[in-house]
Amino acid sequence: MRLLLTSGGVSNPSIEAALVDLLGTPIAECDALCVPTAEWGHPYCTPASAWRFVAGRGGSPITGLGWRSVGLLEPTALPSIGRDRWEPWVRAADVLLVDGGDATYLHHWLRESGLADLLPELTDTVWVGVSAGSMVMTPRIGTEFVEWDPPSGDDRTLGVVDFSIFPHLGMPENTMEAAETWAQQLDGPAYVIDDQTAIVVPGEGEVEVVSEGTWRHLPD
Template structure:
């Protein structure tokens, strides 16, 4: 799987170019499925109007509204109640999964419960575009600062597809988001490599190679 882990979606030309590179073809020729599930688990996001805004392409985070050939909805909480034959082929045939932000642990739980997490290793050509929690779910852990919904296991571990953690929404002191001081404090408790990145930044991962794509500010915490 090819990853584009963003703080706030495809916010600028650099991130847009990185997405097209990962797809290997124009967005207009690519099919997409959007996954709103993470939104339902976060008290400040959903359910309700924010989920509709993401699915309909009316949010402030450019993802669904980029001009795809087709866009469908993949709701993970529904998948355990339907046969795999009804959704697995659709996922395999889709070029890109557009994954909303919200609660990373809630998303992780339903990725495992639905079977999507088990399917990921076989999706070698699929692009995963994660918005905030949609990117954090691919990391080993999110840190206690980001825990809102507590999973049955009780810890802050996520899928570990990549070997680094992410603090999104890095912001200037006094602005909405996470300050550098807060990011540094968070990184100190992660016990592993990590990145803090603002909303103009994304992390591209292909075959284990990590590339930061940014028109803004970010910081790497090696350990």
């Protein structure tokens, strides 16, 4: 699986160019599935914010980029319908568009649904994450970003990549000083990124930062 891990979505031409490069074909020729699940785990999210994501409204609407088709994939529903039904939908998609919210809630339902087990087989699929949709791919998110009470009792997530992500740098509480404190609890490296920055993972062990904003690697 190829990853485009963003803080604020496809928010500038550099990030959009990186997305097209990962896809290997124009956006208009690609089929997408959008995943709003992380929204349900975060107290700041609402049915209205989930709708805006699905409908392609808001600041950086990744569902509104001009895909050939966009479908809705809800991992909380998948255990009740059977893998034989939903797996073909996922395999047929060129890209998964995964919204923000609470990364531990998203992680829980990726595991419970079985979708997490399928991800390693999706070698030609692109994962576009926004905020928690990106953080879920990391080993840990830090306790500061846990808003839901995960059954595991900790901040662990999928660990597809070997670094953590501190998103939304520049928001009032998301200062560089806060990021430095956050990083001290983690066992590995981390990227601090603002909403004009994305981390591109085109293959295992490959990492590139694309930015028209501000970012930092910790430790320096």
